[in-house]
Amino acid sequence: MDPKRPTLDLTPEGEFRQPAPTRMDRVLGMVLRYALIAAGVSVLAVLAVVSVVALALLLPILIAAAVVGGGILWWRLRKLKQSGVIQTRIVTFRTDR
Numbered sequence: 804m805d806p807k808r809p810t811l812d813l814t815p816e817g818e819f820r821q822p823a824p825t826r827m828d829r830v831l832g833m834v835l836r837y838a839l840i841a842a843g844v845s846v847l848a849v850l851a852v853v854s855v856v857a858l859a860l861l862l863p864i865l866i867a868a869a870v871v872g873g874g875i876l877w878w879r880l881r882k883l884k885q886s887g888v889i890q891t892r893i894v895t896f897r898t899d900r
Contacts, residue, residue: 812820824832 814820
């Protein structure tokens with residue numbers, strides 16, 4: 804038999820036989836498991852930090868836009884009052900049966 808040719812060891816079901824895991828394989832598997840858990844936790848922490856930073860950056864812009872919009876509405880209503888135009892009020896009627 805030629806030593807350069809690979810030996811295929813198959814089970815009766817047609818699957819390849821795997822060598823029994825060594826102690827080092829088990830230790831490396833455990834280390835890999837903990838490394839993946841740590842990576843997942845760190846990804847969640849990074850996403851939390853990014854969301855807090857985005858909120859901290861966008862909240863002042865939102866407040867400024869609300870103040871500007873409120874100021875424009877106030878100015879328009881003031882001009883309408885000065886010109887004598889009656890303000891439009893929205894009234895809803897509820898019918899309770």
